[in-house]
Amino acid sequence: MSKVDKPPALLRQLGVASAAALVISNMVGTGIFAATGYLAGDLGSPSLILLIWVVGAVAALAGAFCYSELGVNYPSSGGEYVYLTHAYGPTWGFMTGWVSFFAGFSAPIAAAALAFSNYLGYFFPSLKQESAAWVIGSGSLTFKLGGAQAAASALILLFTIINFFGVGRVARLQNVLTATKVLVLAAFILLGLLVGTGDWGHFSQPATRTSSAPLPFQFAISLWFIYTSYSGWNAATYVAEELRQPARTLPRALAVGTALVAALYIGLNIVFIYAVPPEKMKGVVAVGALAASYLFGPELAGVFSALMALSLMSTVNAMVTIGPRVYYAMARNGAFLKMAGQVNPRWHTPVTAIVCQGLCAVLMTVLPFLGLINYIGFMLNFFAALSVASLFVFRRRQGWQRLHAVDFAWPLVPAVFLVVAAWMTLFGVTLQPKVFAAAALTLATGALVYHFRLRGVAVSRPAGAE
Numbered sequence: 001m002s003k004v005d006k007p008p009a010l011l012r013q014l015g016v017a018s019a020a021a022l023v024i025s026n027m028v029g030t031g032i033f034a035a036t037g038y039l040a041g042d043l044g045s046p047s048l049i050l051l052i053w054v055v056g057a058v059a060a061l062a063g064a065f066c067y068s069e070l071g072v073n074y075p076s077s078g079g080e081y082v083y084l085t086h087a088y089g090p091t092w093g094f095m096t097g098w099v100s101f102f103a104g105f106s107a108p109i110a111a112a113a114l115a116f117s118n119y120l121g122y123f124f125p126s127l128k129q130e131s132a133a134w135v136i137g138s139g140s141l142t143f144k145l146g147g148a149q150a151a152a153s154a155l156i157l158l159f160t161i162i163n164f165f166g167v168g169r170v171a172r173l174q175n176v177l178t179a180t181k182v183l184v185l186a187a188f189i190l191l192g193l194l195v196g197t198g199d200w201g202h203f204s205q206p207a208t209r210t211s212s213a214p215l216p217f218q219f220a221i222s223l224w225f226i227y228t229s230y231s232g233w234n235a236a237t238y239v240a241e242e243l244r245q246p247a248r249t250l251p252r253a254l255a256v257g258t259a260l261v262a263a264l265y266i267g268l269n270i271v272f273i274y275a276v277p278p279e280k281m282k283g284v285v286a287v288g289a290l291a292a293s294y295l296f297g298p299e300l301a302g303v304f305s306a307l308m309a310l311s312l313m314s315t316v317n318a319m320v321t322i323g324p325r326v327y328y329a330m331a332r333n334g335a336f337l338k339m340a341g342q343v344n345p346r347w348h349t350p351v352t353a354i355v356c357q358g359l360c361a362v363l364m365t366v367l368p369f370l371g372l373i374n375y376i377g378f379m380l381n382f383f384a385a386l387s388v389a390s391l392f393v394f395r396r397r398q399g400w401q402r403l404h405a406v407d408f409a410w411p412l413v414p415a416v417f418l419v420v421a422a423w424m425t426l427f428g429v430t431l432q433p434k435v436f437a438a439a440a441l442t443l444a445t446g447a448l449v450y451h452f453r454l455r456g457v458a459v460s461r462p463a464g465a466e
Contacts, residue, residue: 016252023064023233023257028181029315030112031229031373032265033119033308036272037284038370041210042222046203046273052219053269055420056226057262060233062417064254066388067234069403071250073394079234080387081330087390091450096383097330098446103379103439105323106357108228109316110364111372113152116312118286120151122305127151129285129369143366152365155313159320160358164344164351177314184307188288189267196295198274207278213431220427223420224377229265231380233258251405271295285369320361324353337449374435378428379442385421388414 039049074082080100085093114129121128124147132146192198211218233254268288272281275291284290288308293301324340328350331341340353364372391414394400406413429436 016249016256020253020257020260023254024182024261027230027232027257027261028185028264028311029229029232029318030108030115030312031225032185032268033288033312034111034115034285034369034373035225035229035287036269037281037287037290038225039222040207040278041282042218043215044206044209044278046206046278048215048219049273049278050266050269052222052226053262053266056223056230057258057265059223059227059417059420060230060262061255061258062413063384063388064233064258065251065403065405066391066414066417068251068254069391069401069406070387070394072403073401079326080383081326083387083390084383087393088386091447092386094330094336094450095443095446096386097327097336098449099379099383099442100323100326101357102360102442103376105319105326106360107364107372107376108231109156109319109323109357109361110152110367111228111369111376112312112315112319113155113361114148114365114369114372115285116155116309116316117148117151119289119305119309119312121148121286122289122302142368142371144368145366149365153362155316156320156358156361156365159313159317160354162317163320163324163354164349177310177317180307181311181314184304184311185264185268188292188304189264189271192271192275192291192295196271196275198271198295200274202273202275202277205277205279207282210282217427217431220423221374221431223424224374224381224428227377227381227424228373230258230261231376233261234384251403255405320354320358323357324350327353327357371435374428374432375438378425378432378435378439381421381424382439385418385425388417388421 036049039052043049043052070083074086080096081093084096117127118129121131125131126147129144129146129148132144132148134145136143136145209218213221272287272291275294276287281287281290286305286308289301289305292304295301296304327336327340328343330336331338331353340350340356342350342352344351391406392411395402
């Protein structure tokens with residue numbers, strides 16, 4: 001093929017700032033809007049609430065550096081699918097896509113939409129989760145149906161339908177929503193500390209714990225919530241093929257993006273505790289709305305509640321858009337269900353994959369919010385740990401490009417991530433057996449689907465270095 005006849009390729013035109021912005025927009029989501037109320041009850045101590053966000057930031061940064069090395073060596077779309085297929089074989093490549101459908105996108109979409117409903121509950125109390133008209137079961141197996149689920153489902157279906165009609169319109173909408181989200185959170189921090197009526201004495205007022213588990217064990221379980229909040233630190237690896245000097249740009253973008261989000265999260269939690277005594281925020285999902293009411297009074301609190309609900313719309317739309325592209329890329333490679341690879345000839349979007357994801361997310365809104373978050377954290381932690389561990393496989397292969405950020409004091413960086421991941425998994429299995437059972441059921445179902453539907457089908461190995 002002559003130079004003139006070569007097919008068009010992706011251009012390396014993204015620098016550190018653009019790639020870091022991508023990381024930030026993917027990371028800031030449900031967790032920071034809803035986690036602190038649960039952490040107050042689980043951990044009790046304000047210092048532990050802040051510490052757990054710092055631990056999560058360190059683990060996310062270690063994971064980001066490891067994914068930088070993976071992304072530089074495999075600069076193609078697919079992320080974990082590419083890494084796990086090359087490291088462990090096509091079965092694990094399929095499994096990461098299967099888990100992405102449920103825990104990577106559908107469940108987080110449902111959780112973000114439910115958080116959205118709780119913030120709207122400031123204006124319409126019937127939209128709060130505790131106002132559910134029908135409650136079936138108890139504990140972690142409680143199923144709810146009411147105004148919160150109706151509003152969440154309506155939001156999911158709205159963005160599902162919007163995503164039918166081409167990615168261009170969706171991208172413009174997403175840019176507006178993401179910019180609004182960042183501005184709202186930054187303004188909330190600054191105004192809360194400068195003009196809000198809080199009390200620094202709240203930092204010395206621990207809450208009565210609602211968890212009976214020993215603190216070290218509960219800290220590990222609560223990291224699931226933190227992991228979900230920080231998920232997205234690997235976003236820039238999906239555009240590694242379009243980065244200028246990826247060996248330098250990728251780790252810097254991931255480090256800058258993760259550090260900025262960590263600073264934003266810690267700043268928000270400082271404002272939350274400054275505004276509300278931990279005892280009064282226990283179990284509150286819309287903790288931002290509660291903090292705003294203490295800081296600014298009911299009038300301005302309503303404004304911030306509406307803006308935070310708008311910010312959560314950005315999270316829902318981003319995941320509704322991104323998820324089907326993952327299933328589509330795998331299906332076109334023969335590594336996922338065939339229907340996910342179908343593209344509408346008029347709108348050029350994977351409509352079937354979008355619809356399936358939307359329906360699954362709607363069904364998941366009836367699940368308990370905390371159970372959803374724990375399920376997401378457990379599953380994402382498991383596959384991220386497998387991806388980071390793959391470095392020990394790849395580094396034995398010839399031609400593997402090592403990054404200085406990971407090579408420093410090898411294997412310290414991946415070890416930090418894997419130790420935290422193992423800690424979370426060990427105590428998760430012990431203290432949250434129902435979440436572990438749901439995760440095991442997801443994996444087992446995926447294995448059966450692969451065995452009976454895809455095993456023996458010609459699967460193209462994803463592109464990348466060998």
